[in-house]
Amino acid sequence: MKLGYYPGCSLKGGSREYKESVVAVCRKFDIHLVEVPDWNCCGATAAHNMNKELSLALPARILAQAESAGLDEIVVPCAACYNRLKVTQHEMAHQPELAEKVKAILGMEYKGSTSILNIIQLIEKYILPNLDDHYYRPFNYKAACYYGCLLVRPHSILQFDRAEDPQTMDEAIRKIGGTPVDWEFKVECCGAGMSVSRTDLVAKLTGKVVENALYRKAEVIIVACPMCHSNLDMRRPDVNKYLGVETTIPVLYITQAIGLAVGIDEKTLGLQRHFVPVHLPERNEIVDMPAELVTTQGKEE
Amino acid sequence: MARIGVFICHCGENISATVDCAKVANTIAKINGVAYSTDYKYMCSDPGQTLIKDAIREKHLTGVVVAACSPRMHEPTFRKAVAEAGLNSFLCEMANLREHVSWVHEKAESTTQKAIDIVRTLVEKVKKNQPLDPIKVPVTKRAVVIGGGVAGIQAALDIANCGHEVVMIEREPSIGGHMSQLSETFPTLDCSQCILTPRMVEVAQHPNITLYTYAEVIGLEGFIGNFKVKVRKKSKSLDEDLCTGCGLCTTKCPVKKIPSEFEQGLGFRPAIYVPFPQAVPNKPVIDRINCTYYTKGKCRVCEKVCPTKAIRFDQEDEIVDIEAGALVLATGFNILKTNFFPEYGYGKYKDVIDGLQFERLASASGPTLGEIRRPSDGKVPEKIVFVACAGSRDPAKGIEYCSKICCMYTAKHAMLYKHKVHNGEAYVFYMDIRAGGKNYEEFVRRAIAEDDAKYVRGRVSTIYERDGKLIVKGADTLLNGRPVEIEADMVVLATAGIANHGAEELAQTLHVSYDAYKFFAEAHPKLKPVETNTAGIFLAGACQAPKDIPESVAAASGAAVKVAALFSNDELTRDPLVAVVNRFGPPLFSTCVGCFMCQPVCPYQAIEKEEIKDRAGNVFKVLAKVNPGLCQGCGTCVALCRSKSIDIYGYTNQQVYQEVVALLNE
Numbered sequence: 001m002k003l004g005y006y007p008g009c010s011l012k013g014g015s016r017e018y019k020e021s022v023v024a025v026c027r028k029f030d031i032h033l034v035e036v037p038d039w040n041c042c043g044a045t046a047a048h049n050m051n052k053e054l055s056l057a058l059p060a061r062i063l064a065q066a067e068s069a070g071l072d073e074i075v076v077p078c079a080a081c082y083n084r085l086k087v088t089q090h091e092m093a094h095q096p097e098l099a100e101k102v103k104a105i106l107g108m109e110y111k112g113s114t115s116i117l118n119i120i121q122l123i124e125k126y127i128l129p130n131l132d133d134h135y136y137r138p139f140n141y142k143a144a145c146y147y148g149c150l151l152v153r154p155h156s157i158l159q160f161d162r163a164e165d166p167q168t169m170d171e172a173i174r175k176i177g178g179t180p181v182d183w184e185f186k187v188e189c190c191g192a193g194m195s196v197s198r199t200d201l202v203a204k205l206t207g208k209v210v211e212n213a214l215y216r217k218a219e220v221i222i223v224a225c226p227m228c229h230s231n232l233d234m235r236r237p238d239v240n241k242y243l244g245v246e247t248t249i250p251v252l253y254i255t256q257a258i259g260l261a262v263g264i265d266e267k268t269l270g271l272q273r274h275f276v277p278v279h280l281p282e283r284n285e286i287v288d289m290p291a292e293l294v295t296t297q298g299k300e301e
Numbered sequence: 302m303a304r305i306g307v308f309i310c311h312c313g314e315n316i317s318a319t320v321d322c323a324k325v326a327n328t329i330a331k332i333n334g335v336a337y338s339t340d341y342k343y344m345c346s347d348p349g350q351t352l353i354k355d356a357i358r359e360k361h362l363t364g365v366v367v368a369a370c371s372p373r374m375h376e377p378t379f380r381k382a383v384a385e386a387g388l389n390s391f392l393c394e395m396a397n398l399r400e401h402v403s404w405v406h407e408k409a410e411s412t413t414q415k416a417i418d419i420v421r422t423l424v425e426k427v428k429k430n431q432p433l434d435p436i437k438v439p440v441t442k443r444a445v446v447i448g449g450g451v452a453g454i455q456a457a458l459d460i461a462n463c464g465h466e467v468v469m470i471e472r473e474p475s476i477g478g479h480m481s482q483l484s485e486t487f488p489t490l491d492c493s494q495c496i497l498t499p500r501m502v503e504v505a506q507h508p509n510i511t512l513y514t515y516a517e518v519i520g521l522e523g524f525i526g527n528f529k530v531k532v533r534k535k536s537k538s539l540d541e542d543l544c545t546g547c548g549l550c551t552t553k554c555p556v557k558k559i560p561s562e563f564e565q566g567l568g569f570r571p572a573i574y575v576p577f578p579q580a581v582p583n584k585p586v587i588d589r590i591n592c593t594y595y596t597k598g599k600c601r602v603c604e605k606v607c608p609t610k611a612i613r614f615d616q617e618d619e620i621v622d623i624e625a626g627a628l629v630l631a632t633g634f635n636i637l638k639t640n641f642f643p644e645y646g647y648g649k650y651k652d653v654i655d656g657l658q659f660e661r662l663a664s665a666s667g668p669t670l671g672e673i674r675r676p677s678d679g680k681v682p683e684k685i686v687f688v689a690c691a692g693s694r695d696p697a698k699g700i701e702y703c704s705k706i707c708c709m710y711t712a713k714h715a716m717l718y719k720h721k722v723h724n725g726e727a728y729v730f731y732m733d734i735r736a737g738g739k740n741y742e743e744f745v746r747r748a749i750a751e752d753d754a755k756y757v758r759g760r761v762s763t764i765y766e767r768d769g770k771l772i773v774k775g776a777d778t779l780l781n782g783r784p785v786e787i788e789a790d791m792v793v794l795a796t797a798g799i800a801n802h803g804a805e806e807l808a809q810t811l812h813v814s815y816d817a818y819k820f821f822a823e824a825h826p827k828l829k830p831v832e833t834n835t836a837g838i839f840l841a842g843a844c845q846a847p848k849d850i851p852e853s854v855a856a857a858s859g860a861a862v863k864v865a866a867l868f869s870n871d872e873l874t875r876d877p878l879v880a881v882v883n884r885f886g887p888p889l890f891s892t893c894v895g896c897f898m899c900q901p902v903c904p905y906q907a908i909e910k911e912e913i914k915d916r917a918g919n920v921f922k923v924l925a926k927v928n929p930g931l932c933q934g935c936g937t938c939v940a941l942c943r944s945k946s947i948d949i950y951g952y953t954n955q956q957v958y959q960e961v962v963a964l965l966n967e
Binding site: 162 | 642763765767
């Protein structure tokens with residue numbers, strides 16, 4: 001099956017392992033990812049702080065490119081890109097005057113018909129229903145699913161999950177044999193782009209996230225956003241300094257966790273690229289394994 | 302020859318700002334049959350009405366068109382004025398130049414032209430108007446009050462004290478409503494039970510009031526003055542005449558751990574129960590869903606211990622019809638619950654409770670006998686955070702309105718807590734303090750200044766539990782949005798007041814309109830606040846919008862006066878704008894062929910069969926006949942009639958045809 005794919009800058013740079021795991025998992029499930037041709041920056045935080053029309057024109061061009069390439073459904077793994085694309089589609093649909101201006105800037109046809117999936121929606125739609133066919137071993141860990149802000153907010157536009165207490169990632173982890181912990185910081189701010197200018201703030205905010213995950217006895221933090229990942233992983237030394245404890249809890253992308261569960265090797269998933277080493281204990285015994293998955297346990301492809 | 306008078310109103314500037322009223326008057330004056338045409342600033346004022354009356358007398362008018370606002374408000378005004386000048390009031394029509402023209406269009410030539418067109422059609426219509434006489438219908442002088450909370454109680458007592466019969470219908474086993482659950486009331490801190498329970502007893506003992514508890518309205522037929530209310534009296538599994546209310550059964554019932562509705566889940570009740578000790582009537586009902594006999598087929602302990610043998614396991618629901626002239630809806634409100642607040646942990650943490658639950662904790666008759674103890678471990682909380690606007694004024698939660706009562710009861714809660722736990726700390730997170738009302742602002746100030754409630758202006762983002770404490774994170778927007786974190790022992794959410802469950806179904810049963818939030822809609826927000834759009838059905842209390850006790854009581858008395866005014870007449874006059882089947886002399890009698898297509902479509906069951914008999918008494922023709930007492934003039938039968946034999950007075954086919962022709966013939 002063919003699916004459009006917008007990587008954005010992060011997946012080509014700082015979070016290569018996210019891209020590697022997305023591609024590897026999709027390949028396993030026979031999803032052929034087709035990159036949006038000649039894609040550009042989504043504008044991220046910078047554009048919408050400076051110029052409204054620019055902040056819409058950039059994502060609109062990506063969507064227009066996808067349309068012209070005949071991609072009616074695209075997956076956008078980066079939560080920030082996903083948010084910008086969805087917001088743009090919404091504003092273009094609801095503000096006709098603004099939409100006309102943006103279209104004039106684009107100079108290309110824009111219909112706004114592309115269906116935009118975030119990574120969790122991709123997993124829900126195409127991975128989990130076919131999980132049984134590829135199930136290898138349970139991801140048998142206590143996981144703190146961290147959604148951050150961009151994946152679920154603003155709810156009025158994204159219409160995805162519950163903004164204050166999202167559940168979809170927890171559900172995916174449960175399906176691959178993990179135990180999502182009930183914790184309080186799943187939608188708290190990680191500090192985001194302050195990573196560069198105010199690392200001390202990020203250390204504090206992310207520190208609280210890490211601390212709460214550990215307090216709730218999580219063994220691994222699961223994310224779906226390159227920004228969250230870099231703050232939780234790359235900024236760990238600062239976080240540890242703030243916390244005054246050497247925390248070692250690894251941070252995995254949801255696709256890496258799924259990749260492990262379907263038997264993709266660690267290197268292909270890019271686990272070695274993390275700053276916080278991923279040493280998940282071997283755990284072959286089945287604990288809290290969902291009944292429907294027991295039959296497929298240990299099956300190789 | 303028709304002599305029509307046309308009166309164009311400026312409505313201050315409401316109409317004249319976009320419509321050239323003088324031009325409309327001048328243009329209309331040239332129409333054939335118009336004897337007089339003028340414009341004036343306020344046609345509804347005394348000089349305006351005098352203008353109309355004088356013109357009728359001086360110009361010998363045969364019909365009047367007032368071009369002004371919507372007929373909803375002032376049609377009665379102008380019809381009355383016309384009648385005073387000696388013309389039949391139904392020879393007066395209104396052209397709506399405000400809602401249909403000036404308010405919806407910019408100032409332009411075409412706007413004035415539209416006004417002219419509308420007036421022109423009405424002139425043609427009124428030429429065909431016939432003098433009509435109001436219909437008189439008898440009034441059943443008995444009121445049904447639905448809901449036995451403080452509003453229903455007030456309305457019932459007021460009506461009963463005017464000498465009229467009242468039937469009160471309450472869904473729960475006892476009357477009293479939410480007010481009976483409250484501890485003390487703002488702004489005087491008098492005990493809610495002490496002021497309410499005597500009123501409850503008064504209802505039960507009033508010779509003019511019949512009380513049906515554990516009963517629901519399931520149907521309504523008829524119209525103002527002549528309603529028939531269908532009520533289901535749910536089986537209490539009890540012979541109420543035999544029961545003395547001794548309470549032995551409730552103490553012996555083996556099922557004891559059912560969360561009590563009255564205690565808001567903070568206490569328990571048995572399967573056979575009286576909701577609270579001061580209940581009226583003070584006789585138990587069996588909750589069949591939880592009773593062991595009904596679920597498992599054995600037990601019958603209550604039956605064995607009952608000294609008067611009053612238990613009736615085989616009792617069935619009873620349906621009763623009540624004839625009534627008017628209804629008062631006083632079905633009250635509810636508060637928002639459950640997982641609406643995942644971020645506040647409501648339903649997840651035992652010590653995050655809502656305002657009604659706090660009322661029970663603070664109540665002398667509550668599960669803790671008035672001591673403030675938190676639900677999880679029974680400890681006295683040293684620090685409580687009160688969160689105002691939990692759900693209210695929050696478009697993200699789908700509730701954009703202000704629940705109105707929360708600012709005041711939250712101040713009261715903080716105060717009660719401080720009175721009972723002197724060393725305790727009370728924090729209140731708020732958006733604004735809305736304390737409009739007599740002595741309300743002073744009350745809130747007292748909570749802050751004398752009782753040291755710490756008010757923090759800002760919203761709470763999240764609440765979570767940690768080591769037995771509830772961590773409340775919020776912002777203090779008076780300190781530049783500085784984040785605030787409080788370790789509390791208990792959190793009280795002032796959750797939004799919402800329409801009571803079942804409100805929508807009841808509104809549909811009664812044909813009463815309701816708003817987007819399922820609150821019942823008043824007929825006019827300012828001038829008809831206790832009326833509904835259905836004549837003869839009135840509103841009292843919080844079923845209309847969140848209201849506090851004084852407001853609910855005031856509205857209830859208002860509704861009671863409306864009912865009493867209705868009952869002050871032996872007959873009601875109704876507009877005669879009803880359907881009629883044409884009748885002629887013999888041999889035709891009518892063009893009606895007796896197909897009765899009209900009968901099933903009539904929503905009011907107003908169509909009857911009329912038999913035409915010859916001298917020998919043999920039926921030779923059956924015609925449809927409209928009962929003018931039942932007909933509401935909706936016109937469905939007119940549209941359905943295959944032989945065009947039905948017309949509506951005031952809107953005859955001919956009148957409407959004249960209007961259309963006038964529009965087509967420029």
